[in-house]
Amino acid sequence: MSELWLPGAEHLDIGDHAPTDGGPAKAIAHVTWDKNATKAKPQDLVPYANLKAYFSGGGKGVAPHILWDPFTGRFAQFVPANSRSKSLVDLAGGTRTNRAGSVVIQVEALFFPWCRVNGKAYESLADTPCKGWDQLHAWVKSWGVADAWPNGRPESCTRNEKTWETKSGWYPHKGVPENDHTDPMSWPAFPAATKPSTGGSGAKQYEPFPGAGWFSMGRKSSIVARMHDRLVAVGCNKYQSSRDKDVIGSGDKASYEAWQAKYNRDHHKGWSGSALKWPPGKETWDALQVPKGS
Numbered sequence: 001m002s003e004l005w006l007p008g009a010e011h012l013d014i015g016d017h018a019p020t021d022g023g024p025a026k027a028i029a030h031v032t033w034d035k036n037a038t039k040a041k042p043q044d045l046v047p048y049a050n051l052k053a054y055f056s057g058g059g060k061g062v063a064p065h066i067l068w069d070p071f072t073g074r075f076a077q078f079v080p081a082n083s084r085s086k087s088l089v090d091l092a093g094g095t096r097t098n099r100a101g102s103v104v105i106q107v108e109a110l111f112f113p114w115c116r117v118n119g120k121a122y123e124s125l126a127d128t129p130c131k132g133w134d135q136l137h138a139w140v141k142s143w144g145v146a147d148a149w150p151n152g153r154p155e156s157c158t159r160n161e162k163t164w165e166t167k168s169g170w171y172p173h174k175g176v177p178e179n180d181h182t183d184p185m186s187w188p189a190f191p192a193a194t195k196p197s198t199g200g201s202g203a204k205q206y207e208p209f210p211g212a213g214w215f216s217m218g219r220k221s222s223i224v225a226r227m228h229d230r231l232v233a234v235g236c237n238k239y240q241s242s243r244d245k246d247v248i249g250s251g252d253k254a255s256y257e258a259w260q261a262k263y264n265r266d267h268h269k270g271w272s273g274s275a276l277k278w279p280p281g282k283e284t285w286d287a288l289q290v291p292k293g294s
Helices: 048-055 131-143 159-168 222-233 250-266 282-288
Strands: 026-031 068-069 074-079 103-110 113-117 120-122 169-172
Touching: 048 068, 048 074, 120 169, 131 222, 222 250, 222 282, 250 282
Parallel strands: 026 103, 026 169, 068 103
Antiparallel strands: 068 074, 113 120
């Protein structure tokens, strides 16, 4: 069963839950667009904390499901996946934009054109590191949202209401009926399809925890490479990895400790000291969901 809350996201439940209407599963792509910058005059990106506080405070009435920081891979979630959120204009008498699907998962990427981060300006969202996109995409897809842009990609789309009512997939804010916004203007490509091994029931299988003693420096295994890919997906590839992707090195150790710290923070565990240090423990390993090899 799909998870109501994006794994690894900070839970900031605003409590305003309401059901959707059923129909094709949808995801809506937005950008926060907090400033009007230009190539000649880029402006600093608005801090993630500011938007998080806004959507969980005075901006509850327009909060999306997910706030995504594509520069760091951080996520905050304000309502569960099976509730509508309120980031779309919904005019009386027409399609119920915020509810028109089995899910209508709305994602606000922290971005505006020509934002500046660490001295570099970014023209489009697709130009950013897009950290965490694989993780976000996988979660949205688990709710039945097709890898498609039925009304067209953000760079060129329509607001065809019949398509909106009948087709599952991702819709740019610009491609939603009754709305006049022009964002997000770009979005990252869907990750390449993978074929994880499955058990007899068809359920996705993950590597079981091999025990703390297994994680010795220099160990070579395809599991290490798959662990590395998952650390990248959850936004914790903050350090140089081992020269050989399938060999445990100091970079893998530091990245995993970053994951443990993120898990501790997001799940309010209150861990400290050795609990946040290498080697991995079973709880964080299971939560990382390293896929089994073929």
